Amino acid sequence: MRKIDIIGNDDLMKSLSKYQIALFIIFGSLFFIMVKMSNTIDVFDSTIKNIIVGVGVLIGMFILHELIHGLFFKLFSPENKVHFGVAKGMIYCAIPGGTFTPLTFAISAIAPFMIITTIFIITLYIGILPKVFFVTMATMHGMSCVGDFYWVVKMTQIPKSSKIETTHTGIVITEKV
Numbered sequence: 001m002r003k004i005d006i007i008g009n010d011d012l013m014k015s016l017s018k019y020q021i022a023l024f025i026i027f028g029s030l031f032f033i034m035v036k037m038s039n040t041i042d043v044f045d046s047t048i049k050n051i052i053v054g055v056g057v058l059i060g061m062f063i064l065h066e067l068i069h070g071l072f073f074k075l076f077s078p079e080n081k082v083h084f085g086v087a088k089g090m091i092y093c094a095i096p097g098g099t100f101t102p103l104t105f106a107i108s109a110i111a112p113f114m115i116i117t118t119i120f121i122i123t124l125y126i127g128i129l130p131k132v133f134f135v136t137m138a139t140m141h142g143m144s145c146v147g148d149f150y151w152v153v154k155m156t157q158i159p160k161s162s163k164i165e166t167t168h169t170g171i172v173i174t175e176k177v
Contacts, residue, residue: 004154006147007087007169016150020143027142028135035131038124043132057129057137062091065112065141069093072108073166076100085168090147094166102155105164105171109151116141 006012044050070082070093077098084093100108120138123129129137151171155164161176 002173002175003167003170004173005167005170006150007090007092009170013088016146019149020146023143023146023149024139028139031135031138031142034121035124035135038131038134040124040127040134041130043130054133054136057133058140061116061137061141062144065116065144066091066093068112068115069108070095072111073098073100076104076108083168087169092168094168096165096167098165100164100166102158102160102162102164105166106152106155109148109155113142113145113148 006016044053066084070084073080073082073093073095077095077100080095080098082093082095084091086092117138120129120134120141124131124134154171154173158173159175163174163176165172165174
């Protein structure tokens with residue numbers, strides 16, 4: 001049994017922060033290129049509307065992100081209760097007592113990135129989300145998914161027969177021999 005404490009491990013948090021910088025550059029560049037292929041407006045005409053939409057999208061994005069985690073956790077472990085919390089400035093979702101395979105945990109980890117990024121891209125290209133909001137929010141969300149990407153990488157490094165359990169600070173991996 002191996003426990004990975006992502007929230008209480010300052011060295012891991014510092015390492016993930018460095019990867020966030022790389023993700024900022026990668027996603028920022030990718031999304032910047034995407035807006036160049038869009039006919040959407042740059043920003044709304046009203047400063048107040050820009051502020052309200054910006055704050056609303058930012059808050060909504062993080063809430064939706066954790067709700068998607070919770071939905072997938074519940075889908076793969078329906079008998080357990082989903083918990084949401086905040087620790088060290090990070091919002092998290094856990095389902096203590098629920099067990100996952102590496103594949104189902106990886107799906108649960110990556111689902112918010114895939115779904116929210118798709119929503120951002122669709123709203124950009126159908127003209128709902130202005131270019132500045134798209135680049136800013138999609139990049140911020142992508143780089144904020146660093147912990148989720150970390151979990152996906154970890155799931156590729158353990159035996160497929162392993163069992164994963166979430167905790168309020170990370171995960172417990174039980175490898176079957």
